[in-house]
Amino acid sequence: MQIEIDPISEVPLYQQLRDRVVEGIAAGRLRPGDKLTPVRQLAGQFGINIATVGKGYDLLRAEGLVRTNRTAGSVIARGPHTNDGSAPEWDAAARAGWEARLTTVLAEAVAQGETDGTVLTAAGSILADFADRRSNGDTGAGENDNR
Amino acid sequence: MQIEIDPISEVPLYQQLRDRVVEGIAAGRLRPGDKLTPVRQLAGQFGINIATVGKGYDLLRAEGLVRTNRTAGSVIARGPHTNDGSAPEWDAAARAGWEARLTTVLAEAVAQGETDGTVLTAAGSILADFADRRSNGDTGAGENDNR
Amino acid sequence: MQIEIDPISEVPLYQQLRDRVVEGIAAGRLRPGDKLTPVRQLAGQFGINIATVGKGYDLLRAEGLVRTNRTAGSVIARGPHTNDGSAPEWDAAARAGWEARLTTVLAEAVAQGETDGTVLTAAGSILADFADRRSNGDTGAGENDNR
Amino acid sequence: MQIEIDPISEVPLYQQLRDRVVEGIAAGRLRPGDKLTPVRQLAGQFGINIATVGKGYDLLRAEGLVRTNRTAGSVIARGPHTNDGSAPEWDAAARAGWEARLTTVLAEAVAQGETDGTVLTAAGSILADFADRRSNGDTGAGENDNR
DNA sequence: GTGGTCTAGACCACA
DNA sequence: GTGGTCTAGACCACC
Numbered sequence: 146m147q148i149e150i151d152p153i154s155e156v157p158l159y160q161q162l163r164d165r166v167v168e169g170i171a172a173g174r175l176r177p178g179d180k181l182t183p184v185r186q187l188a189g190q191f192g193i194n195i196a197t198v199g200k201g202y203d204l205l206r207a208e209g210l211v212r213t214n215r216t217a218g219s220v221i222a223r224g225p226h227t228n229d230g231s232a233p234e235w236d237a238a239a240r241a242g243w244e245a246r247l248t249t250v251l252a253e254a255v256a257q258g259e260t261d262g263t264v265l266t267a268a269g270s271i272l273a274d275f276a277d278r279r280s281n282g283d284t285g286a287g288e289n290d291n292r
Numbered sequence: 293m294q295i296e297i298d299p300i301s302e303v304p305l306y307q308q309l310r311d312r313v314v315e316g317i318a319a320g321r322l323r324p325g326d327k328l329t330p331v332r333q334l335a336g337q338f339g340i341n342i343a344t345v346g347k348g349y350d351l352l353r354a355e356g357l358v359r360t361n362r363t364a365g366s367v368i369a370r371g372p373h374t375n376d377g378s379a380p381e382w383d384a385a386a387r388a389g390w391e392a393r394l395t396t397v398l399a400e401a402v403a404q405g406e407t408d409g410t411v412l413t414a415a416g417s418i419l420a421d422f423a424d425r426r427s428n429g430d431t432g433a434g435e436n437d438n439r
Numbered sequence: 440m441q442i443e444i445d446p447i448s449e450v451p452l453y454q455q456l457r458d459r460v461v462e463g464i465a466a467g468r469l470r471p472g473d474k475l476t477p478v479r480q481l482a483g484q485f486g487i488n489i490a491t492v493g494k495g496y497d498l499l500r501a502e503g504l505v506r507t508n509r510t511a512g513s514v515i516a517r518g519p520h521t522n523d524g525s526a527p528e529w530d531a532a533a534r535a536g537w538e539a540r541l542t543t544v545l546a547e548a549v550a551q552g553e554t555d556g557t558v559l560t561a562a563g564s565i566l567a568d569f570a571d572r573r574s575n576g577d578t579g580a581g582e583n584d585n586r
Numbered sequence: 587m588q589i590e591i592d593p594i595s596e597v598p599l600y601q602q603l604r605d606r607v608v609e610g611i612a613a614g615r616l617r618p619g620d621k622l623t624p625v626r627q628l629a630g631q632f633g634i635n636i637a638t639v640g641k642g643y644d645l646l647r648a649e650g651l652v653r654t655n656r657t658a659g660s661v662i663a664r665g666p667h668t669n670d671g672s673a674p675e676w677d678a679a680a681r682a683g684w685e686a687r688l689t690t691v692l693a694e695a696v697a698q699g700e701t702d703g704t705v706l707t708a709a710g711s712i713l714a715d716f717a718d719r720r721s722n723g724d725t726g727a728g729e730n731d732n733r
Numbered sequence: 734g735t736g737g738t739c740t741a742g743a744c745c746a747c748a
Numbered sequence: 749g750t751g752g753t754c755t756a757g758a759c760c761a762c763c
Contacts, residue, residue: 565685
């Protein structure tokens with residue numbers, strides 16, 4: 146999965162896991178239908194507890210990004226806009242929470258003296274980076290680099 | 293100060309307080325030199341402990357946004373870019389952390405199916421809103437609330 | 440940890456704690472990756488409150504010298520220059536504050552009539568002492584004191 | 587006196603006052619026998635309380651740097667080494683306290699990754715700066731700039 | 734078992 | 749009157 150986790154970070158492990166998966170989806174490395182690494186395997190890979198991985202997957206499930214099927218395991222349920230006419234599916238409450246979070250993050254930079262232009266450019270280039278990787282079919286994995 | 297705090301939220305009270313102040317600075321409701329509400333008063337206002345408020349102010353101080361003096365209380369020390377040629381003063385590490393946080397937030401929306409345009413527009417309008425309120429000299433509502 | 444704290448001193452307990460840890464890092468007694476004594480244990484050891492120890496650790500965290508994780512505890516994150524090409528990471532503002540503090544300390548000795556040579560020698564021998572202890576792999580005294 | 591005081595700094599006003607005088611002595615702007623500005627005048631000049639100024643002078647007196655004479659006011663009692671064979675007069679305890687303070691300051695820089703050379707150079711240039719100003723007879727004041 | 738959060742309440746330093 | 753310091757003690761999150 147190409148995921149990196151920092152065991153010392155103050156960010157909880159399960160949260161880091163969730164964040165990396167979300168970013169993976171945005172960058173197209175994980176596409177709708179893709180199967181997530183089974184909890185046991187992932188836990189072993191990172192040397193963390195199964196419950197911790199499970200909690201990360203729980204978060205993703207609660208956000209509707211992942212669907213768990215008893216037989217097929219966990220699969221990605223949503224993904225970047227695909228021009229197929231589909232509209233975003235998250236509910237208003239989730240959207241509002243997201244906007245509040247975005248507001249806080251943007252405010253931090255503005256309060257520190259960054260210009261609106263600089264901030265907007267930063268956001269734009271992050272989005273462009275996601276888009277690039279999506280269109281390049283970047284699978285992230287590839288060369289047996291899963292260690 | 294017109295700040296609202298949600299005692300139920302899982303976000304720590306002192307963190308919420310810090311977030312609201314940061315947003316206040318970005319929106320120009322709190323300008324460099326302005327005095328923050330005294331810890332005791334704010335604690336009474338929210339029905340929370342003085343130490344909790346103090347910890348929120350601690351954070352702001354660590355970020356360089358606020359300066360505190362036993363007698364004069366806490367005052368805003370930094371603010372939005374003012375076209376005076378001053379450059380942002382936060383250091384590279386803080387900047388990098390901010391960008392990582394922004395990346396995660398943007399990824400959430402993209403993963404949920406929002407288009408890049410929609411996301412960028414959302415960011416743009418938040419920034420524009422800050423700018424508007426700054427230029428309108430928006431004091432937050434009411435004028436006598438600094439006592 | 441072999442740390443001593445003076446409960447009578449007008450220097451805040453948490454500040455003393457922070458100072459001793461910083462000195463420990465400089466002298467190589469605490470190396471990047473080393474685990475700090477858990478807050479509760481240290482509090483018991485000194486007969487002070489957990490929150491006080493926590494505040495000391497907060498300071499170190501804010502300076503980037505320590506990283507904290509709920510499960511792993513607090514670990515040293517930075518250390519003396521290691522000739523590995525790494526540059527100091529503290530920001531300009533922190534550096535400037537440090538230099539102002541150094542200026543005041545040096546001025547005290549000069550004003551008291553110490554010669555420049557004497558003062559510089561004092562500084563040099565302190566630094567040499569740090570270096571010696573680092574290269575000697577001085578663990579602080581005893582080997583089993585990390586429990 | 588050319589002294590600048592920051593009313594918002596977390597450093598107590600009386601401490602700032604004391605620090606600036608100590609630095610003034612080190613830089614030769616204030617020489618043994620020079621008269622310090624009377625407390626009332628200085629208090630008025632800075633818009634601070636007389637007692638605060640008094641407390642700053644108390645500190646200097648306790649350090650033996652200033653002697654107060656009921657008729658002549660406060661005068662500088664000590665100064666930089668003058669090659670007259672006089673030895674530093676501060677007692678061992680004060681000297682030890684100073685060295686402990688210096689140790690902490692130096693440790694901060696080393697812990698942050700500065701090399702011994704860089705730190706020693708910083709100290710050297712500060713001392714050289716003091717010496718320069720002393721030999722240049724820099725009085726600091728001069729052009730009616732006492733406002 | 735680790736650290737984080739929060740409370741209630743006391744005392745002190747600064748000005 | 750302002751904020752800083754410290755205590756005692758409780759509860760929670762993470763793993």
